[in-house]
Each structure stands twice: as C-alpha cells, then as structure tokens.
Amino acid sequence: MHVPDGFIDLPTSLATGAVAVGAVGFALRRSDRELAVAGPALPGLVAAFVFAAQMVNFPVGAGTSGHLMGGALAAALVGPSTALVCLSVVLLVQALLFADGGLTALGTNVTLIGVVTVLVGYAVTRLLLTATRRWSARPAAVVPAAAAGAFVSVPAAALVFVLLYQIGGTVPIPLATLTAAMVGWHLVIGVGEAVITAVVLSAVVAVRPDLVYAVRDRRRTLVLDDPTTPADQPADGAPAARAGGDGDGHVDGLLGGLLGGHEGEAVARPARPSVRSARGLAGAALSVSLVVAGLVALLSSARPDGLEFVAEALGFDEAARDSAVAASPLADYGFTGLGAVGTTVAGVVGVAVTLLAVWLIASLRRAGSSGAGAGPERATASAR
Amino acid sequence: MGPDGLLVARDSVVHRLPAHGKLLAVLGFVVCVVATPAGSWWVFAAQALALLAVVSLARLPWATVARRLTVELPFLVFAAVMPFVATGTRVDVLGLSLSEAGLLGGATLAIKATLGVLAAVVLSATTGAAALLAALLRLRLPAAFVAIAAFMVRYVGIVAGDLRRAAIARESRGATGSLGHLRAAAGGVGTTFVRSYERGERVQQAMLARGYAGRMPELRAVMVADHPVPAGLLWCAALPAAALAALLAGVLT
16 A cells, blocks of 8 residues: 555645654664664564565455555564564665655655554554453464454554545545545455464464564573472473474473472462553553544544535445445444544443453453462463 | 666666765655646646656666556556545546546546656666665665665565565465465465574674674765766756756746
8 A cells, every 4th residue: 555656745745754754763763772782684684574575465365365564563573663664664665666655655655554553553462462461471372462453553554544635635535435445445454464464473473482572571481480409400401492392381381390399489470460461451451442532533523524525425426335435344334424423422432341341351250260270270271 | 686676777877877866856856746736737748758858868678667667556546536536526528427626636646656656667777776775875864774774675585585485385285375375375474584584683693703893884885986976966956957847837827
C-alpha cells in the first residue's frame, strides 16, 4: 500500500514528513546504544530480510497470494525502535531505487507502514503477552500475540490513511465509502498478515526463541538459584542442550524434577511476575481503552455529516454501492444509523464488557489455581 | 540487486551528474508536480516533456523504463475507481454516471503518480546504489541510518537468494504453494530470518576483528568525480527549474 506522489497534498505531506523524521530520529536515538554495541550490520540485515520477505508471495488460498508488510513481525522480532529504523530504511530505498512509493509521499509511507504498524502491532503484542502471562509464560506465547498485533496493525494503518486523506486528499470521496472500502479491504489483508506473521514467528521461536525481542524477558536462563549440591553442576549441561533444540518449556519440567527439594524456590519465581502482570494488565487495558475511545472520538468528529455523505452516495450511485461498499464487512456497521454518539457509546460499552470479561476470567483463574498451586501445574503442562 | 542497484549502465550526461544533485533535482521536480493544481493539463504536458527529455538524454532504453513504470499499477486502479465513488455533479460518459470531480481528480492523480514514478525511475536507472547512499550522507542524513541502508543494499540480494533457495527446496519436496503449504513457505521465511540475523552477528564480529571502531569508512570515495560538482549541480537544477517555470506559467495565465 505504498502511497505514490500526488495522493496527499503538499502541506499534509510536509506534516507526515515531520512526523516521520521525528519518529525515526527518536527511534535512532533509542537504538543508539544498541547500534553502538551491535553495529549497523545487524539492523542492516534485518532490513534486508524485511525487504526480501516483502517480495515473497505467500499462498493465501483461492489462487491468490499476498505479501507481508512486516511492521508487526519486525517489531516482535527486533523491538519497535530497530523495527522502525529498518522499515524506514526499506521504504527509503524502495522509493529511491525501485520507484515504489513517491518521494514526496515518503513521509506518509513511513508514517503509515512504519510508525503506525510498528506502534500498533507492538502495543497489541505486548498487551496480549502481558494479559496472557498467567496462562503461559513460554516464548511461544508471542505467536498468537504478534498475530493479533499484525491483524490489528493493517486496518489501523488503513484508518490513518483515511484520516490523512480526509485532511489532505485531492479528490472528494465520501468518508464512509472510503473508510468502508479501505478498512474492509485491509481487514482481509490483515488476516493474511496475521497468518503469515504467526507462521514465520513460530518457525523462529522453534529454532532461536532468544532472538525474539518481544519475549526477551522470558528467556530460559539455565542458572540455578541455589546450586548447593555438586550433583546439579554436571546436570546443567543436559537441559541446556535440549533447550537449544526445542526452546520451549521443557526446561521448566526438567528443572522441576531435578530440583525436587527446592520446589518452594522454583514455585516462588513464576508467582512474582503474575502479581506484577495483574497491575500491568490493568494499566495496559486502561490505556488501550483510552486509545480506542480517542480513535472513535476522532473518527466521529471527523465526519459530523457522515450520514449525509452516505445518503448522497447511495442515492446517486449504484456503482459505489456495488463496488466499494457492499463487499466490505464493515458495510453494515457504518450504515446502521446509530450516528456518532451511538458509535462512541457502543465502543465504550464494548471496551467495558471486554474488560469485565477479562477480569472475570482472571479472577476465576486465580481462584482455581490458588488451591492447586502454580508450580506443579506449570511443570505438568510443560513436560507433556 | 547488487551494489549498483537498478543502474542501467550507459555513458551519458545524466549518468555523470553528481548523485546528490540528481536526488535534489528529482525531489524538486516532484514537489512542483504535486503542487500543480488539478486539471492544468498544459502544465503537466510541459513537465512530462521536460522529464522525457531527460530520459532521452540519459539514453535509457524505453522498454526498460516502461517496465519499471508498472510498480504504480495498483494505485492507477485506485485512481480509476475515483470517478465512481467521488461526490459532486455527475456527467454521463458512455452510459455510466460518473463524478466530474472524480474524473478530474482521478486523471490528475494518475498523471502526478506517473510523473513521480518516472522521475524516480530515471534517478535509479542513472545512479548506482553506492552513489545514492553517498549522496544521502552528503545531504546530512544520520550516518547510522545511512550505514544501515548500506548494509541493507549490500545484503538484500543475498537474503533474497536465501529465500529463493528455500523456495526451491520447498517446491522440490512437493510443497508447491497452495494454501496447505503456507506453513512450509513461512517456515522457510522464518529460517531465513534466523540465518540473516546470525549473518549480521558474524559480519559484526568480522568487522570488529578488522578494527571497526563504531564508524563506517567514508562512502564519499564513491562519489562520481569526473564532472565538476558546481557545474553538475547547475545542470541538475534544470529539471526542477523547468517544472517550476511550467507551474508558474500555468498558474499566472
């Protein structure tokens, strides 16, 4: 979805250019220390990977194929700062060498494909990882989380494009039509992005889980807290070899069996992050609901007369209804006649219901697991 | 893609111009094109003529240029949809009810996008990737950013080769690309990420072993030096100047 020259007018392009320069500058500064240690070769190769992976056509079914945008995937793999730097390098080189995406639209493209997909994708990924920590602390949990992030990131970028087009678009298109067409189509693309991201990530997690930035805090460090018995020392190497092979929770089970008498210590460690994650979950959920509310408010204020637009478009034109609107899953959503207030209320109610459901499940889960104890359960789950 | 990028090797005036001048010229040209009001057909025609003159000065094969223009096809489809979905007064064209503003805007978009892509094609076909990177450095982009871009340009061909070999291996084992083989296809991509990352680590270690101390050797040595730079910059200014003149003439008359 590279935007070419001329789609967005100059002032808006300048504004998005400023956003892009600011974001990339911030990301460069943030990854400055990493760059000093890792050098430019590592991000350069990650950028080359993103570039090459965008050229791979994946079978999506029904004879069609899709390709990756890669924002959420890169963010999960190497972290948001490096991912943003890598993606903007890719976009710059594509614009300069491959004429893909206009030069004046470079800021817009970096904002859409870089900033928005990386931020949204990574935020959703981290949020889900935090929220599901009590169910699974394994690195493989990043697969569904990043898939959800990838799924959300694509229509989010489409939404921001719609917003930019509304500000600086050169042809008057009814907002509802554009939104329905763009978001509807990109929901489909988002499904493909999510599937590809999930399968690529699961392949990486299976081989080198330590390379996945989003779960870097879940690395299995095979250091025993209390290596008093010398018998533990030689045994240390065996689980290390196995962990290198499959890289999921086997180590936990093995360690649990090895430690035996130290069970109290082994159980206490996973219990601490779950308390912290409950607080993190609440904060993250609150911030996301705020973001969602902000987006909804933004959208509803951007179209004070959205329904008039729609009526006009529908009254005038058969083609618009057939081509752009009818095919999209959001068609009914936009035309229910709720209006801006209804949409906002619906959004807030949805967020509240979701929060309530999560809280209920979490408390049920806590009630269930407090009797059994977290340690043995984790051990059996991972030793299967 | 090698270190030369998409360079079409020719000995022409345009090829010899300094890379940063050409980069600025293309940027200035595209800005003028984007600033041109919708429906100023004569201005667009003059700008297109100026750009086509550069293409013929650069002695680029027209077939190659036309083939590289195809990257904009998806957005041309978007522009073609505009007459159907835009608002405003309607006109009947061949029995279809089309929006007047949509027709005007769609045609303008198609022209602007085509001119922008053509300008970028000329830039990439007359300038090697290394020269472009040096130009970015000269235009004061952060050195770390340009260094990453340099590594990307250097290694993208190798990573793409890895991916291609993974695809050949997959297909030779019977997974030829229907939906059921998605896992195999993505597995190859995941493995390629791990290989790329590990290659990056090895490259970094090799650099450290050879005395890399946090700064890349100067890219400036790549700069094309046989053309006196101030004169070259003047020549580069011709294209955006022509576009600007056409724009001003169109707006004032």
